[in-house]
Amino acid sequence: MSVPVRVSRAKPGRIAIVGSINRDEVWTEQGQHRRGWGGILYNVAALAQHLPAQATVLPIARLGRDAQRPVGRWLQTLRQVDTSGLLPMARVGNLCEMRYKNADERHERLLHRVPPLKYSDLRPALTAELILVNFISGNDITIGALERLRRDYRGLIYMDIHSYLLGRHHDATRFARRPTGWRRILPCADVLQMNEVEFATLSGQTASSESVLKWTNEIIASMKCRCVMVTLGALGSYCLTRWKGRWRLRHFPSGHRPRGADPTGCGDTFSGLWIASWVRSSNLLECARIATAGAARPIRPMA
Secondary structure (H helix, E strand, O other): OOOOEOHHHOEEEEEEEEOOEEEEEEEOOOOOEEEEEEEOHHHHHHHHHHOOOOOEEEEEEEEOHHHHHHHHHHHHOOOOEOHHHEEEOOOOOEEEEEEEEEOOEEEEEEEOOOOOEOHHHHHHHHHEEEEEEEOOOOOOEOHHHHHHHHHHEOOEEEEEOHHHHEEEOOOOEEEEOOOOOHHHHHHHOOEEEEEHHHHHHHHOOOOOHHHHHHHHHHHHOOOOOOEEEEEOHHHOEEEEEEEOOEEEEEEEOOOOOOOOOOOOOHHHHHHHHHHHHHHHHOOHHHHHHHHHHHOOOOOOOOO
16 A cells, blocks of 8 residues: 655655657758757756756656667756656667647657556655656556556646647557546646647637636536646647636736747746746746746757
Protein backbone atom coordinates (compact mmCIF):
# COMPACT_ATOMS: atom_id res chain seq x y z
CA MET A 1 0.00 0.00 0.00
CA SER A 2 1.44 3.40 -1.00
CA VAL A 3 1.99 6.14 1.57
CA PRO A 4 1.06 9.70 0.51
CA VAL A 5 3.89 12.24 0.50
CA ARG A 6 2.78 15.32 2.40
CA VAL A 7 3.46 18.86 1.25
CA SER A 8 5.68 19.53 4.26
CA ARG A 9 8.20 17.00 2.92
CA ALA A 10 8.44 18.70 -0.46
CA LYS A 11 11.64 20.56 -1.27
CA PRO A 12 10.83 24.24 -1.96
CA GLY A 13 11.64 25.25 -5.52
CA ARG A 14 12.18 21.66 -6.71
CA ILE A 15 10.28 21.10 -9.98
CA ALA A 16 9.90 17.64 -11.52
CA ILE A 17 9.11 17.30 -15.24
CA VAL A 18 7.62 14.00 -16.40
CA GLY A 19 7.45 13.35 -20.13
CA SER A 20 9.60 12.50 -23.16
CA ILE A 21 12.65 13.85 -24.96
CA ASN A 22 12.35 14.06 -28.76
CA ARG A 23 14.72 14.46 -31.64
CA ASP A 24 12.89 17.04 -33.79
CA GLU A 25 12.89 17.50 -37.56
CA VAL A 26 11.00 20.71 -38.39
CA TRP A 27 10.00 22.22 -41.74
CA THR A 28 8.54 25.72 -41.36
CA GLU A 29 5.74 27.11 -43.53
CA GLN A 30 8.48 28.89 -45.56
CA GLY A 31 10.16 25.53 -46.19
CA GLN A 32 13.12 26.05 -43.89
CA HIS A 33 14.45 22.87 -42.28
CA ARG A 34 15.70 22.66 -38.69
CA ARG A 35 16.99 19.76 -36.58
CA GLY A 36 17.14 19.85 -32.81
CA TRP A 37 16.17 18.30 -29.51
CA GLY A 38 12.79 18.98 -27.97
CA GLY A 39 9.96 17.57 -25.90
CA ILE A 40 10.39 18.37 -22.21
CA LEU A 41 13.77 19.98 -22.95
CA TYR A 42 11.77 23.10 -23.85
CA ASN A 43 10.41 23.07 -20.29
CA VAL A 44 13.92 22.60 -18.93
CA ALA A 45 15.26 25.51 -21.00
CA ALA A 46 12.50 27.89 -19.86
CA LEU A 47 12.79 26.90 -16.20
CA ALA A 48 16.59 27.08 -16.19
CA GLN A 49 16.36 30.68 -17.42
CA HIS A 50 13.56 31.89 -15.17
CA LEU A 51 13.54 29.96 -11.89
CA PRO A 52 15.08 31.54 -8.78
CA ALA A 53 18.74 30.65 -8.30
CA GLN A 54 18.07 28.24 -5.41
CA ALA A 55 15.49 26.17 -7.33
CA THR A 56 16.18 22.84 -9.04
CA VAL A 57 14.73 21.08 -12.09
CA LEU A 58 14.36 17.29 -12.18
CA PRO A 59 13.50 15.93 -15.65
CA ILE A 60 12.17 12.35 -15.62
CA ALA A 61 12.22 10.71 -19.05
CA ARG A 62 13.72 7.88 -21.04
CA LEU A 63 16.87 8.96 -22.88
CA GLY A 64 17.61 7.23 -26.19
CA ARG A 65 21.17 6.31 -27.07
CA ASP A 66 21.19 8.99 -29.81
CA ALA A 67 20.40 11.68 -27.22
CA GLN A 68 22.66 10.64 -24.38
CA ARG A 69 25.80 12.44 -25.49
CA PRO A 70 24.45 15.76 -26.91
CA VAL A 71 21.60 16.18 -24.42
CA GLY A 72 23.71 15.01 -21.49
CA ARG A 73 26.44 17.54 -22.28
CA TRP A 74 23.93 20.39 -22.55
CA LEU A 75 22.20 19.50 -19.29
CA GLN A 76 25.57 19.46 -17.51
CA THR A 77 25.95 23.16 -18.37
CA LEU A 78 22.74 24.01 -16.47
CA ARG A 79 23.58 24.36 -12.79
CA GLN A 80 19.98 23.98 -11.59
CA VAL A 81 19.26 20.70 -13.40
CA ASP A 82 19.37 17.37 -11.57
CA THR A 83 19.79 14.59 -14.18
CA SER A 84 19.27 11.66 -11.78
CA GLY A 85 15.74 11.10 -13.14
CA LEU A 86 16.87 10.39 -16.72
CA LEU A 87 16.69 6.73 -17.78
CA PRO A 88 19.21 5.76 -20.50
CA MET A 89 18.09 3.25 -23.13
CA ALA A 90 20.05 1.04 -25.53
CA ARG A 91 17.69 2.00 -28.38
CA VAL A 92 17.10 5.34 -30.10
CA GLY A 93 14.48 7.69 -28.70
CA ASN A 94 11.48 9.48 -30.19
CA LEU A 95 11.85 11.14 -33.56
CA CYS A 96 9.19 13.77 -34.29
CA GLU A 97 8.80 15.12 -37.83
CA MET A 98 6.77 18.33 -38.10
CA ARG A 99 5.81 20.07 -41.35
CA TYR A 100 3.96 23.36 -40.83
CA LYS A 101 1.18 24.52 -43.12
CA ASN A 102 0.86 27.68 -41.05
CA ALA A 103 1.58 28.79 -37.47
CA ASP A 104 -1.40 26.84 -36.11
CA GLU A 105 -1.50 23.74 -38.31
CA ARG A 106 1.09 21.07 -39.02
CA HIS A 107 1.49 17.53 -40.33
CA GLU A 108 3.26 15.37 -37.79
CA ARG A 109 4.84 11.91 -37.58
CA LEU A 110 6.25 10.28 -34.44
CA LEU A 111 8.72 7.47 -35.03
CA HIS A 112 10.55 5.13 -32.59
CA ARG A 113 8.08 5.87 -29.78
CA VAL A 114 9.59 4.78 -26.49
CA PRO A 115 7.80 2.76 -23.77
CA PRO A 116 5.86 4.66 -21.09
CA LEU A 117 7.26 5.47 -17.67
CA LYS A 118 6.25 3.19 -14.80
CA TYR A 119 5.35 4.33 -11.31
CA SER A 120 8.74 3.22 -9.97
CA ASP A 121 10.38 5.63 -12.44
CA LEU A 122 8.41 8.53 -10.90
CA ARG A 123 9.49 8.08 -7.28
CA PRO A 124 12.19 10.82 -7.44
CA ALA A 125 9.37 13.30 -8.20
CA LEU A 126 7.56 12.71 -4.93
CA THR A 127 9.65 15.27 -3.02
CA ALA A 128 9.13 18.02 -5.61
CA GLU A 129 7.11 21.12 -4.83
CA LEU A 130 5.38 20.81 -8.21
CA ILE A 131 5.23 18.05 -10.84
CA LEU A 132 4.71 18.90 -14.50
CA VAL A 133 3.24 16.01 -16.50
CA ASN A 134 3.75 16.90 -20.15
CA PHE A 135 2.30 14.48 -22.68
CA ILE A 136 4.88 14.72 -25.47
CA SER A 137 4.50 11.32 -27.15
CA GLY A 138 1.04 10.60 -25.72
CA ASN A 139 2.53 7.38 -24.37
CA ASP A 140 4.77 9.04 -21.78
CA ILE A 141 3.20 7.51 -18.67
CA THR A 142 0.60 4.81 -18.09
CA ILE A 143 -2.80 5.87 -16.76
CA GLY A 144 -2.34 3.58 -13.77
CA ALA A 145 1.02 5.16 -12.90
CA LEU A 146 -0.48 8.65 -13.21
CA GLU A 147 -3.43 7.78 -10.98
CA ARG A 148 -1.11 6.31 -8.35
CA LEU A 149 1.09 9.40 -8.53
CA ARG A 150 -2.01 11.52 -7.88
CA ARG A 151 -2.95 9.39 -4.85
CA ASP A 152 0.54 9.42 -3.34
CA TYR A 153 1.54 13.02 -4.07
CA ARG A 154 0.05 15.94 -2.17
CA GLY A 155 1.75 18.76 -4.07
CA LEU A 156 0.61 20.53 -7.24
CA ILE A 157 0.36 18.56 -10.50
CA TYR A 158 0.46 20.71 -13.62
CA MET A 159 -0.66 18.77 -16.71
CA ASP A 160 -0.29 19.66 -20.37
CA ILE A 161 -2.64 17.12 -21.95
CA HIS A 162 -1.26 17.86 -25.44
CA SER A 163 -0.26 14.65 -27.25
CA TYR A 164 -2.40 12.40 -25.09
CA LEU A 165 -5.09 13.48 -27.57
CA LEU A 166 -3.06 12.34 -30.60
CA GLY A 167 -3.34 8.87 -32.11
CA ARG A 168 -0.89 7.26 -34.56
CA HIS A 169 -1.61 5.62 -37.90
CA HIS A 170 0.47 2.67 -39.11
CA ASP A 171 2.79 5.07 -40.98
CA ALA A 172 3.40 6.99 -37.68
CA THR A 173 1.29 9.97 -38.80
CA ARG A 174 -0.46 11.56 -35.83
CA PHE A 175 -4.13 12.52 -35.76
CA ALA A 176 -6.43 14.19 -33.23
CA ARG A 177 -8.76 11.92 -31.28
CA ARG A 178 -10.41 11.71 -27.87
CA PRO A 179 -9.18 8.54 -26.11
CA THR A 180 -11.53 6.57 -23.89
CA GLY A 181 -9.28 7.18 -20.85
CA TRP A 182 -9.54 10.97 -20.83
CA ARG A 183 -11.99 11.00 -17.91
CA ARG A 184 -9.36 9.21 -15.80
CA ILE A 185 -6.59 11.58 -16.85
CA LEU A 186 -8.20 14.97 -16.12
CA PRO A 187 -8.92 14.40 -12.38
CA CYS A 188 -5.18 13.93 -11.81
CA ALA A 189 -4.47 17.60 -12.61
CA ASP A 190 -4.49 20.62 -10.30
CA VAL A 191 -3.61 22.84 -13.25
CA LEU A 192 -4.67 21.79 -16.75
CA GLN A 193 -3.26 23.18 -20.00
CA MET A 194 -4.44 22.58 -23.55
CA ASN A 195 -4.52 24.52 -26.81
CA GLU A 196 -7.60 25.44 -28.81
CA VAL A 197 -7.34 22.38 -31.08
CA GLU A 198 -7.08 20.10 -28.06
CA PHE A 199 -10.05 21.85 -26.46
CA ALA A 200 -12.08 21.20 -29.63
CA THR A 201 -10.99 17.54 -29.59
CA LEU A 202 -12.10 17.09 -25.99
CA SER A 203 -15.30 19.13 -26.10
CA GLY A 204 -16.42 18.98 -29.73
CA GLN A 205 -16.71 22.79 -29.69
CA THR A 206 -14.73 25.72 -31.06
CA ALA A 207 -12.87 27.53 -28.28
CA SER A 208 -14.58 30.77 -27.25
CA SER A 209 -14.98 32.43 -23.88
CA GLU A 210 -18.53 31.06 -23.68
CA SER A 211 -17.76 27.48 -24.78
CA VAL A 212 -14.65 27.17 -22.60
CA LEU A 213 -16.44 28.45 -19.50
CA LYS A 214 -19.45 26.21 -20.15
CA TRP A 215 -17.29 23.09 -20.68
CA THR A 216 -15.23 23.81 -17.57
CA ASN A 217 -18.39 24.18 -15.47
CA GLU A 218 -19.83 20.95 -16.84
CA ILE A 219 -16.73 18.72 -16.88
CA ILE A 220 -14.11 20.14 -14.50
CA ALA A 221 -16.33 21.59 -11.73
CA SER A 222 -16.60 18.26 -9.88
CA MET A 223 -12.82 17.73 -9.94
CA LYS A 224 -10.16 19.24 -7.66
CA CYS A 225 -8.57 21.17 -10.51
CA ARG A 226 -7.77 24.78 -9.54
CA CYS A 227 -6.91 26.29 -12.92
CA VAL A 228 -7.66 25.55 -16.59
CA MET A 229 -5.77 27.25 -19.40
CA VAL A 230 -6.61 27.16 -23.10
CA THR A 231 -3.92 28.69 -25.30
CA LEU A 232 -5.04 30.41 -28.51
CA GLY A 233 -1.82 31.03 -30.43
CA ALA A 234 -1.55 34.64 -31.58
CA LEU A 235 -4.86 35.42 -29.81
CA GLY A 236 -3.42 34.77 -26.34
CA SER A 237 -5.05 32.47 -23.81
CA TYR A 238 -8.05 31.89 -21.58
CA CYS A 239 -7.32 31.30 -17.91
CA LEU A 240 -10.09 29.91 -15.70
CA THR A 241 -9.83 29.87 -11.92
CA ARG A 242 -12.24 29.12 -9.09
CA TRP A 243 -13.54 32.05 -7.06
CA LYS A 244 -15.97 31.47 -4.18
CA GLY A 245 -17.13 28.18 -5.67
CA ARG A 246 -17.58 29.50 -9.21
CA TRP A 247 -15.32 29.49 -12.25
CA ARG A 248 -14.22 32.84 -13.63
CA LEU A 249 -12.53 33.39 -17.00
CA ARG A 250 -9.86 35.90 -17.95
CA HIS A 251 -8.40 36.49 -21.39
CA PHE A 252 -4.71 37.42 -21.70
CA PRO A 253 -3.14 38.80 -24.90
CA SER A 254 -0.18 37.12 -26.55
CA GLY A 255 3.25 38.61 -26.91
CA HIS A 256 4.53 39.48 -30.38
CA ARG A 257 5.57 36.57 -32.59
CA PRO A 258 7.49 37.50 -35.76
CA ARG A 259 5.63 36.55 -38.93
CA GLY A 260 6.65 33.11 -40.16
CA ALA A 261 8.54 32.23 -36.99
CA ASP A 262 8.79 28.56 -36.03
CA PRO A 263 6.17 28.03 -33.27
CA THR A 264 7.53 24.63 -32.11
CA GLY A 265 7.82 24.60 -28.33
CA CYS A 266 5.55 27.57 -27.61
CA GLY A 267 3.23 25.44 -25.45
CA ASP A 268 6.16 23.98 -23.52
CA THR A 269 7.66 27.44 -23.01
CA PHE A 270 4.22 28.53 -21.75
CA SER A 271 4.16 25.86 -19.03
CA GLY A 272 7.79 26.55 -18.12
CA LEU A 273 7.15 30.27 -17.68
CA TRP A 274 3.93 29.62 -15.77
CA ILE A 275 5.71 27.33 -13.31
CA ALA A 276 8.65 29.70 -12.85
CA SER A 277 6.17 32.47 -12.01
CA TRP A 278 4.26 30.19 -9.63
CA VAL A 279 7.43 29.40 -7.66
CA ARG A 280 7.86 33.15 -7.07
CA SER A 281 4.26 34.22 -6.36
CA SER A 282 1.63 31.40 -6.56
CA ASN A 283 -0.78 33.93 -8.12
CA LEU A 284 -2.57 31.86 -10.79
CA LEU A 285 -3.72 34.80 -12.91
CA GLU A 286 -0.32 36.49 -12.83
CA CYS A 287 1.30 33.20 -13.84
CA ALA A 288 -1.04 32.95 -16.83
CA ARG A 289 -0.40 36.57 -17.86
CA ILE A 290 3.39 36.16 -17.80
CA ALA A 291 3.29 32.80 -19.58
CA THR A 292 0.99 34.08 -22.34
CA ALA A 293 3.15 37.12 -23.00
CA GLY A 294 6.41 35.18 -23.05
CA ALA A 295 5.46 32.00 -24.92
CA ALA A 296 5.15 33.73 -28.30
CA ARG A 297 8.95 33.34 -28.55
CA PRO A 298 9.83 29.77 -27.53
CA ILE A 299 12.99 29.25 -25.48
CA ARG A 300 14.84 26.61 -27.46
CA PRO A 301 16.95 23.95 -25.74
CA MET A 302 20.62 23.78 -26.72
CA ALA A 303 20.28 27.01 -28.73
